[in-house]
Amino acid sequence: ENAFEALTVETLPERLGNIPEIAGRLGGAPAGWKVREVGDGNLNLVFIVEGGSETLIIKQALPYVRLVGDSWPLPLKRSFFEYHALTRQEERAPGTVPAVHYFDETQALIAMEFLSPHIILRRALIEGQELPKIGRDLGLFMARTLFRGSDLSMKAADRKADLALFADNIDLCDITENLVFSDPYFEAPMNRHTPGLDALVKELRSDRDLKVEAQRMKHLFVSKAETMVHGDLHSGSVMVTPDDTRIIDPEFAFYGPMAFDVGMLIANYWMAYFSQRGHEENGSRASMRAYLLRVIEETWSTFRDEFAHLWRTERSGILYQAALYEDQDDGLASEQALNHVIHDLWTDMLGFAGIEMHRRILGLAHNADFEDIADESLRASCEAPALKFGRHIVVNRNKIQSLAELDRLAEALDQG
Ligand code: SR1
Ligand code: MG
Numbered sequence: 001e002n003a004f005e006a007l008t009v010e011t012l013p014e015r016l017g018n019i020p021e022i023a024g025r026l027g028g029a030p031a032g033w034k035v036r037e038v039g040d041g042n043l044n045l046v047f048i049v050e051g052g053s054e055t056l057i058i059k060q061a062l063p064y065v066r067l068v069g070d071s072w073p074l075p076l077k078r079s080f081f082e083y084h085a086l087t088r089q090e091e092r093a094p095g096t097v098p099a100v101h102y103f104d105e106t107q108a109l110i111a112m113e114f115l116s117p118h119i120i121l122r123r124a125l126i127e128g129q130e131l132p133k134i135g136r137d138l139g140l141f142m143a144r145t146l147f148r149g150s151d152l153s154m155k156a157a158d159r160k161a162d163l164a165l166f167a168d169n170i171d172l173c174d175i176t177e178n179l180v181f182s183d184p185y186f187e188a189p190m191n192r193h194t195p196g197l198d199a200l201v202k203e204l205r206s207d208r209d210l211k212v213e214a215q216r217m218k219h220l221f222v223s224k225a226e227t228m229v230h231g232d233l234h235s236g237s238v239m240v241t242p243d244d245t246r247i248i249d250p251e252f253a254f255y256g257p258m259a260f261d262v263g264m265l266i267a268n269y270w271m272a273y274f275s276q277r278g279h280e281e282n283g284s285r286a287s288m289r290a291y292l293l294r295v296i297e298e299t300w301s302t303f304r305d306e307f308a309h310l311w312r313t314e315r316s317g318i319l320y321q322a323a324l325y326e327d328q329d330d331g332l333a334s335e336q337a338l339n340h341v342i343h344d345l346w347t348d349m350l351g352f353a354g355i356e357m358h359r360r361i362l363g364l365a366h367n368a369d370f371e372d373i374a375d376e377s378l379r380a381s382c383e384a385p386a387l388k389f390g391r392h393i394v395v396n397r398n399k400i401q402s403l404a405e406l407d408r409l410a411e412a413l414d415q416g
Pocket of ligand 2: 041042232237
């Protein structure tokens with residue numbers, strides 16, 4: 001009787017008008033609510049609903065991939081994972097996600113805080129906005145959510161229950177497993193790339209080292225059930241003002257490697273960097289490029305330092321227990337172990353970042369950073385250095401020592 005039915009601008013007021021958690025907040029008569037559908041992502045419906053006293057976001061999953069249509073079915077249960085991920089992220093990193101007011105599992109519907117005057121981070125970076133807080137805010141978000149969702153922090157039974165809860169997010173993991181880790185590296189049916197890149201694409205698809213390393217990263221992605229990751233932490237999953245940073249859309253959440261979120265986010269900064277030359281019609285983006293390299297440094301160093309702080313002050317889980325070293329110098333042992341963990345995060349972050357850069361240029365789901373460059377030959381000239389940079393960091397990740405080294409490479413590739 002309560003079977004799933006997609007909302008429309010017309011039906012939303014009547015259908016949600018008697019739900020107290022929604023109608024009570026919005027205020028006024030439902031017939032007077034102003035409803036707009038604004039979803040521009042690849043998967044879901046998103047409505048902005050302005051009531052008499054408040055405005056809310058109503059997000060509803062569709063039983064298929066919106067980007068492709070009903071030929072690609074996708075379970076509604078992704079809304080359940082998004083809801084549970086949002087509640088955990090709010091606990092682990094308070095104030096970083098939109099407040100959730102209501103969830104209906106059957107209707108795959110979440111009512112949440114309308115963030116205003118926030119805009120999508122990707123859009124801000126395309127426009128050339130230098131946001132002062134994102135490096136620190138996103139570094140803290142990742143350290144807190146990734147550390148506190150792991151066996152470094154949680155009670156083992158709680159973590160295992162969550163591991164089981166999110167283990168059912170099979171279809172969204174399947175999207176990532178195929179679209180991110182495999183499709184870019186062969187002529188998969190849904191792939192596309194900018195004309196002008198053919199020769200480079202052919203070279204990459206016949207690069208044995210690259211293809212082996214990409215599969216090694218996929219191996220890590222599917223097997224390292226380390227923490228609850230956001231799972232799709234690109235610059236389209238972040239909303240910003242100069243003073244506030246919020247992370248949205250964790251429907252891809254599952255228990256995976258910590259470095260996946262870090263690598264995907266930093267890859268999106270690097271793609272913003274390589275796309276800047278394509279957005280110079282109204283003036284130089286030299287300052288924006290320098291800003292993006294600083295943001296990458298700040299995001300990584302904030303993440304690393306906060307992770308180390310949590311390691312030293314909140315390590316209450318079953319891993320690296322301080323009690324093991326009580327008869328020795330437990331401070332030294334703990335720091336030695338921390339160095340290993342951070343070193344692995346750094347190396348894996350680079351591998352995941354390079355692959356994310358490739359899939360956004362070679363696969364199905366492209367980035368507005370590059371797609372908004374209308375001149376195809378200019379676009380290809382921005383994408384080619386990004387592809388080469390991505391290849392370098394995937395294949396050489398074990399030898400790369402610092403971000404400064406990668407700044408120099410990025411500058412050299414960008415200048416041709
Ligand atoms: C078919 S879904 C394509 C992409 O959109 C989502 O935002 C994820 O990034 C996914 O890989
Ligand atoms: Mg999304």
